[in-house]
Amino acid sequence: MSQATTTPLIPDPIVWTDSQRAAQFERWLVTTAAQHHLQPDTLRLASADASFRRYFRINSAAGSRIIMDAPPERENSQPFVKVAQLMHDAGLHAPEVLAWDASLGFMLLSDLGSQTMMQVIDKAKPQANLPLYLQAVDALIRWQLASRPDVLPPYDEALLRRELELFPDWYLVQHKGLTIDKDMRFTLDNSFKQIIAANLAQPSVFVHRDFMPRNLMAPTLVAARTALPPEGAVSPRGGPAAKPLMTPTTSGGALGVLDFQDAVYGPITYDIASLMRDAFLSWEEDFCLDVTVRYWEKARQVGLPVGEDFGEFYRAVEWMGLQRHLKVAGIFARLTLRDRKPQYLADTPRFIHYIRSTCARYRELKPLLRLIDKAEGIVEPDIFGFGRQA
Secondary structure, eight states, X not given: XXXXXXXXXXXXXXXXXXXXXXXXXXXXXXXXXXXXXXXXXXXXXXXEOSSSOEEEXXXXXXXXXXXXXXXXXXXXXXXXXXXXXXXXXXXXXXXXXXXXXXXXXXXXXXXXXXXXXXXXXXXXXXGGGHHHHHHHHHHHHHHHHTOOTTSSOBOOHHHHHHHHHHIIIIIIIIITOOOOOHHHHHHHHHHHHHHHHHHHTSOXXXXXXXXXXXXEEOHHHHHHGGGOOOTTOBOTTSSBOOOOSOOOOSTTXXXXXXXXXXXXXXXXXXXXXXXXXXXXXXXXXXXXXXXXXXXXXXXXXXXXXXXXXXXHHHHHHHHHHHHHHHHHHXXXXXXXXXXXXXXXXXXXXXXXXXXXXXXXXXXXXXXXXXXXXXXXXXXXXXXXXXXXXX
């Protein structure tokens, strides 16, 4: 989920392809508006994401609110509600569920602002973004410290393998048009077995599963909401200014966290790999190392199970990132081919680069590197660096 847009001077119209659902929404909105002092004439589109969910923004007497439209036959919102409460309990700044009709799939949420961490990052100056990333690290550590077993679904071997199989099924076969022969299947099976074993060797904690700048709300904007002008004033972006909905009380709480409904209980390396090996943004390895070692040091200080050897931990992060990017390659291909959302494959060079750089670093993964190079039509010397992708 990303709620981030700039509030327009003329609200974007809400388009419904299903007249019955439109009527259901109108009835729900009338009731909810009365209960929560909403202003229906301010309803506008906030965003849509890679799922079937949509998000609207609406004004209220207490400030801006977000409405989630999640058709229950396509989206199960129960995990969102559960994880939102877990995050609040952990001291994170996550949306508050104000109203929810489970049978219809409409939900009213507090609004964490309209600017993501991704939108305020200075891509040309990595170190200028360090405070933002350290805010993210602090939020991540608070989330992991709240971990306990048997609360979230396990990130187990079956789930890791299902995710990995998205790569041959959707990226290699459907997108690249390849036929998986016996030799390729052997390489994939052997590589996946090693990747899964490395992932499952890590201690388990709560895992956000998409912890990256697109899903984190800029802390400077969130904090600034405490100083916004009175209700009825005009914001710099046009439209009414909202009153603050939540005042951060901790260093990690100032950064808003979204898109957490797929959270699981799994490898402690996953979310830091997601943060530093973003599907939509790349950094040179020195910056990735800098933030990762700072996370590792802070995690050790508070007793999180990250081990005593940073080199071993960083290797585990790379192998976890490899699993994630093989999965992402398959998901992005599926979004393009099945769901008709071609914009995601524009980032193919980025995550293929991540995959190749990790495979090139470890001898056990060289067969997988050769398979991917063949699929991509790449002929290069057997030397590869981390490097930055535009």
